[in-house]
Amino acid sequence: xxxxxxxxxxxxxxxxxxxxxxxxxxxxxxxxxxxxxxxxxxxxxxxxxxxxxxxxxxxxxxxxxxxxxxxxxxxxxxxxxxxxxxxxxxxxxxxxxxxxxxxxxxxxxxxxxxxxxxxxxxxxxxxxxxxxxxxxxxxxxxxxxxxxxxxxxxxxxxxxxxxxxxxxxxxxxxxxxxxxxxxxxxxxxxxxxxxxxxxxxxxxxxxxxxxxxxxxxxxxxxxxxxxxxxxxxxxxxxxxxxxxxxxxxxxxxxxxxxxxxxxxxxxxxxxxxxxxxxxxxxxxxxxxxxxxxxxxxxxxxxxxxxxxxxxxxxxxxxxxxxxxxxxxxxxxxxxxxxxxxxxxxxxxxxxxxx
Amino acid sequence: xxxxxxxxxxxxxxxxxxxxxxxxxxxxxxxxxxxxxxxxxxxxxxxxxxxxxxxxxxxxxxxxxxxxxxxxxxxxxxxxxxxxxxxxxxxxxxxxxxxxxxxxxxxxxxxxxxxxxxxxxxxxxxxxxxxxxxxxxxxxxxxxxxxxxxxxxxxxxxxxxxxxxxxxxxxxxxxxxxxxxxxxxxxxxxxxxxxxxxxxxxxxxxxxxxxxxxxxxxxxxxxxxxxxxxxxxxxxxxxxxxxxxxxxxxxxxxxxxxxxxxxxxxxxxxxxxxxxxxxxxxxxxxxxxxxxxxxxxxxxxxxxxxxxxxxxxxxxxxxxxxxxxxxxxxxxxxxxxxxxxxxxxxxxxxxxxx
Numbered sequence: 001x002x003x004x005x006x007x008x009x010x011x012x013x014x015x016x017x018x019x020x021x022x023x024x025x026x027x028x029x030x031x032x033x034x035x036x037x038x039x040x041x042x043x044x045x046x047x048x049x050x051x052x053x054x055x056x057x058x059x060x061x062x063x064x065x066x067x068x069x070x071x072x073x074x075x076x077x078x079x080x081x082x083x084x085x086x087x088x089x090x091x092x093x094x095x096x097x098x099x100x101x102x103x104x105x106x107x108x109x110x111x112x113x114x115x116x117x118x119x120x121x122x123x124x125x126x127x128x129x130x131x132x133x134x135x136x137x138x139x140x141x142x143x144x145x146x147x148x149x150x151x152x153x154x155x156x157x158x159x160x161x162x163x164x165x166x167x168x169x170x171x172x173x174x175x176x177x178x179x180x181x182x183x184x185x186x187x188x189x190x191x192x193x194x195x196x197x198x199x200x201x202x203x204x205x206x207x208x209x210x211x212x213x214x215x216x217x218x219x220x221x222x223x224x225x226x227x228x229x230x231x232x233x234x235x236x237x238x239x240x241x242x243x244x245x246x247x248x249x250x251x252x253x254x255x256x257x258x259x260x261x262x263x264x265x266x267x268x269x270x271x272x273x274x275x276x277x278x279x280x281x282x283x284x285x286x287x288x289x290x291x292x293x294x295x296x297x298x299x300x301x302x303x304x305x306x307x308x309x310x311x312x313x314x315x316x317x318x319x320x321x322x323x324x325x326x327x328x329x330x331x332x333x334x335x336x337x338x339x340x341x342x343x344x345x346x347x348x349x350x351x352x353x354x
Numbered sequence: 355x356x357x358x359x360x361x362x363x364x365x366x367x368x369x370x371x372x373x374x375x376x377x378x379x380x381x382x383x384x385x386x387x388x389x390x391x392x393x394x395x396x397x398x399x400x401x402x403x404x405x406x407x408x409x410x411x412x413x414x415x416x417x418x419x420x421x422x423x424x425x426x427x428x429x430x431x432x433x434x435x436x437x438x439x440x441x442x443x444x445x446x447x448x449x450x451x452x453x454x455x456x457x458x459x460x461x462x463x464x465x466x467x468x469x470x471x472x473x474x475x476x477x478x479x480x481x482x483x484x485x486x487x488x489x490x491x492x493x494x495x496x497x498x499x500x501x502x503x504x505x506x507x508x509x510x511x512x513x514x515x516x517x518x519x520x521x522x523x524x525x526x527x528x529x530x531x532x533x534x535x536x537x538x539x540x541x542x543x544x545x546x547x548x549x550x551x552x553x554x555x556x557x558x559x560x561x562x563x564x565x566x567x568x569x570x571x572x573x574x575x576x577x578x579x580x581x582x583x584x585x586x587x588x589x590x591x592x593x594x595x596x597x598x599x600x601x602x603x604x605x606x607x608x609x610x611x612x613x614x615x616x617x618x619x620x621x622x623x624x625x626x627x628x629x630x631x632x633x634x635x636x637x638x639x640x641x642x643x644x645x646x647x648x649x650x651x652x653x654x655x656x657x658x659x660x661x662x663x664x665x666x667x668x669x670x671x672x673x674x675x676x677x678x679x680x681x682x683x684x685x686x687x688x689x690x691x692x693x694x695x696x697x698x699x700x701x702x703x704x705x706x707x708x
Contacts (some may be wrong), residue, residue, distance in 0.1 A: 001584070001588065002554075002579075002582055002584065002585050003529075003531070003581075003583060004451050004529075004531045004555065004581075004582070004585070005451070005500075005585045005588075006451055006452055006453030006456050007448060007454050007455070007456075008452050008453040008454065008475070009449055009450045009451075009453070009588055009589055010447065011518070012588055012589065013590040013592065014588050014590075014591030014592050015590075015591050015595055016591070017411075017414050017590065017595040017596065020411055020412075020413055020414060022417070022418075031411055033410050035408055035409070036409060036411055037406040037407075038405065038406070038409060040407045041673075042405065042408065042562070043405050043406070046400065049391065049398065051396065051397055052392070052397070053570060054391070054392045054396065054567065054568050054569070054570040054605065055387055055388045055389070055390060055391055055392060055567035055568070055569060055570065056382070056387050056429050056569055056570050057371075057374055057385055057387060057563070057570055058569075058572065059374055059376050060371050060373075060374060063376070064376075064432060068667060081437065082589075084594065085440050085594060085595070085596060085648050087594045088592075088593075088594050090549060091593055091594065095360065095362065095363055096359060096361070096363045097358050097360055097363075098360055099360030099362040099363070100360070100361050100362065101361070102360050102361075114669075115688065116400050116591070116592045117593070118594065119592060120449075120589075120592040120593060122364070133458075138606045143694055149441070154480055161525065175357075175358075177358045177359070181377045190640060200356075201449070203357065205451070209411070213408065213409035214409070215408070215410055215411040215412075215596075216407060216408040216409065216410050216412045216600035216601075217408045217599050217600065217601070217707050218412065218596060218597075218598075218599040218600060225356075227356035227357075227358075228356055228358070230355070230356065231355060231356050231358070231359045231363060231411065233368075234355065234359075234363055234366055235474075236364065236368075237368035237369050237370070237371075237470070237476040238366045238367065238368050238444065238470045238471065238473060239441075239442075239470075239471070239474060240368065240438065240441045240442050241369055241371040241441070241672070242371065242439055242569075242570075243438065244572075244638040245438075245570060245571050245572040245599065245601075245602055246570035246571065247400070247570075247599075247601050247602075248599055248601075248661060267653070271698050287617070294380035294568075294662050303416060332500055340619045342601060346668040
């Protein structure tokens with residue numbers, strides 16, 4: 001850090017993203033991307049005419065995108081805020097609904113970025129440990145007076161919380177905001193979106209990075225009551241009014257409108273996940289019950305770090321977290337069937353060496 | 355604001371961007387966009403193969419982009435941070451170099467977004483008025499102990515500060531950071547980039563929104579010593595690691611490499627600006643001396659608001675600011691020659707009605 005850095009920036013806890021080698025030499029199963037290209041409708045949407053208009057600012061309200069999202073989720077555009085990935089949307093939410101006298105609670109084992117964002121806004125954080133089996137019990141949050149953030153399904157465990165449990169949280173205290181981060185919801189968990197009209201203290205965030213094959217397009221969004229969305233806009237217009245670029249607006253609107261492609265991709269991932277879990281269990285892995293596009297698995301004979309290293313040496317990238325409680329695990333993205341077959345082959349070879 | 359909003363978000367001062375009608379029914383001279391499409395190299399860079407890779411995250415380090423920018427400015431990649439527009443880069447800089455004990459100073463008449471960002475991070479702000487003729491004198495900043503932000507050329511005045519003046523500021527106190535916002539530098543002002551190797555407390559921000567016809571692509575960047583850039587990265591990785599999407603990385607890298615197109619576009623704007631200033635003066639306007647791709651002008655017989663309204667009624671959008679000292683003025687983007695001819699025709703008609 002330089003000698004000019006502010007005290008506030010010194011205290012930050014920057015996030016370390018998964019490795020992003022740009023040369024495509026790996027079977028890349030480390031950052032939960034989709035193995036499928038974006039919808040053909042996205043290819044059509046990013047056309048010559050759109051590119052020629054890049055000299056003009058994007059629509060700060062992202063109307064084409066928020067309207068397309070609203071249509072898909074049977075909401076109104078005023079229930080939607082679009083962002084440069086859901087990371088940005090989450091940052092807006094942390095600023096909008098947390099601060100002095102409004103602490104934030106999240107799990108000990110969850111998306112690592114929450115800690116970074118809490119540090120960015122210097123928030124009081126209450127860490128509420130998952131149970132022994134990595135499940136989240138909403139009872140552990142009932143008495144917490146501040147804002148609650150729950151990744152559902154959770155990362156990196158993949159374990160989902162039933163919608164009814166979130167509903168109990170919402171009802172227990174309407175004076176606090178519950179943020180449900182549904183980045184991975186499209187692979188089998190129950191979305192809280194149908195409860196948005198009923199609970200004005202519910203904010204759901206989603207992303208097009210996983211189920212809609214747009215990680216590189218950076219399109220995320222928040223869904224909630226118009227009051228919550230207006231607060232998020234207040235932050236957005238203090239940070240970056242033109243936060244979503246023209247091509248991402250076009251790509252996101254096209255992607256969210258292609259229901260058939262979305263259904264086919266998510267079904268394929270679920271099927272491949274079931275196959276992968278079976279194979280991993282045959283190899284002696286313990287696999288947490290995942291509703292996401294990844295699985296979290298450990299092997300009694302090899303520590304997570306060794307698995308990660310040996311797989312990497314053999315051309316397969318998975319994610320290993322050097323963190324308490326999960327050091328034994330590796331997180332494996334569910335890619336294409338072919339990629340998972342390679343993974344299983346490599347794991348088989350690694351275990352045979354033992 | 356909702357009943358859940360944080361105190362900090364309540365205190366924000368959200369920025370109001372210029373109107374962005376999406377239907378192209380206006381001659382749009384209100385947000386300082388380029389009238390020219392992006393470089394043909396950008397069209398080539400955003401191709402089918404790139405779009406098909408949108409399922410993969412963008413490179414968080416934006417290496418292809420920062421390296422292209424570094425090449426253009428004879429710097430190293432470690433001197434460059436890329437962002438989702440220079441607004442984002444500026445936000446990172448406000449957080450990195452301002453805070454408790456580190457106030458920030460900027461002019462009373464300058465880019466309105468600085469106030470929003472200062473409020474976002476709850477900074478102590480010292481407003482230093484421009485002189486009577488809207489020039490900025492660095493002597494007025496000499497004794498200020500905190501971080502200084504200077505838009506050069508300034509917006510919405512268009513008036514530039516000589517590089518030597520900035521150099522005096524940098525030398526007067528190496529313990530403070532001077533941020534020079536060069537969003538409009540390519541239309542005639544002296545850039546401070548050549549001083550980056552010499553002054554490690556100098557941070558320059560630039561954008562591809564104006565001179566490189568990529569407003570809709572959202573590509574901005576900061577140039578500075580590796581120490582300052584590392585601090586900005588600390589903030590970036592606390593806010594949004596994948597802040598620039600794949601297509602904007604590709605577009606930005608292609609745009610900054612097309613020197614001939616850049617030179618042609620900026621030369622055309624300067625020529626059209628000279629013509630426009632002459633015509634406006636013939637019509638009785640007082641025009642501030644602009645080094646930007648816009649002019650700031652007032653007419654003794656019509657208030658700024660009236661000019662703005664009448665032009666809008668006649669299909670020409672310019673920007674009017676309802677703010678002290680500049681209420682008499684309108685800010686007119688320098689568009690294509692044809693657009694400026696329309697503007698002059700409409701102004702002539704409006705003034706003939708008097």
